[in-house]
Amino acid sequence: MIQTIIFDLGGVFVDWNPQYLYRKIFTDESEMHYFLENICTADWNEEQDGGRTIQEATDYLLAKHPEYADNIRAYYERWPEMLGGLISGTVDIFKELKAKKEYNFYALTNWSAETYPIAQEKYEFLSWFDGVVVSGTEKDRKPFASFYQTLLNRYNVNVSEAIFIDDNLRNVHAAEAVGIKTIHFTSPEALRAELNALGIL
Structure with missing residues (x-):
């Protein structure tokens, strides 16, 4: 029983879906999908679920992809917009x-x-x-x-x-x-x- x-x-x-935020940031749907599949990925997000801090996660991607700095920072600065x-x-x-x-x-x-x-x-x-x-x-x-x-x-x-x-x-x-x-x-x-x-x- x-x-x-x-x-x-x-x-x-x-x-919850990051696309709710990034559709506001990217005008091109394919660029948004590229960003979420290759930069701020689901695997990267799961590391925060597993205990990595937001600061550590953000710094890690900023070092790897400085050309996407503003969009990377937006992930957590504007996180409520994903709800x-x-x-x-x-x-x-x-x-x-x-x-x-x-x-x-x-x-x-x-x-x-x-x-x-x-x-x-x-x-x-x-x-x-x-x-x-x-x-x-x-x-x-x-x-x-x-x-x-x-x-x-x-x-x-x-x-x-x-x-x-x-x-x-x-x-x-x-x-x-x-x-x-x-x-x-x-x-x-x-x-x-x-x-x-x-x-x-």
Whole structure:
């Protein structure tokens, strides 16, 4: 029987995308894609999720790509502009689940320790969790098994009684590898259907 529901945040609750910012900076779509695929890349961003400071990350790219200095600095100076808002359907599901008073709720998120407080101030639903484990704070991240284990140990979660919801298949498979049941998030509607099918909602 499921007693614990563990959510990812970005892509499940929060619509975050660097393109929301860089479409304002680049007039040419192909130049924007080049920049995000070759300069401020997803892999570079994940290092901040893993605990590297914003200053270290920015200095690293400025040294490598001084010709993109202004655009590199914009990544964190204008980071809130990457937030597209809430995925409201997921928040509605969370609200319904909370009202049942049958489950414990935790978040396991890859997020920089320096930008997560911005989200905390902006989004009330983050205070509804019984606990949130932030990768940048732990200096560990998905898909590493140790990061999942941190949450399981800290909150005494029995893997056989937990389910994990994430939009990233890599992270879903990593959770399965440590024994956690999973749902691959694709939309609030699909999530609602899966939770209903499992008798959770």
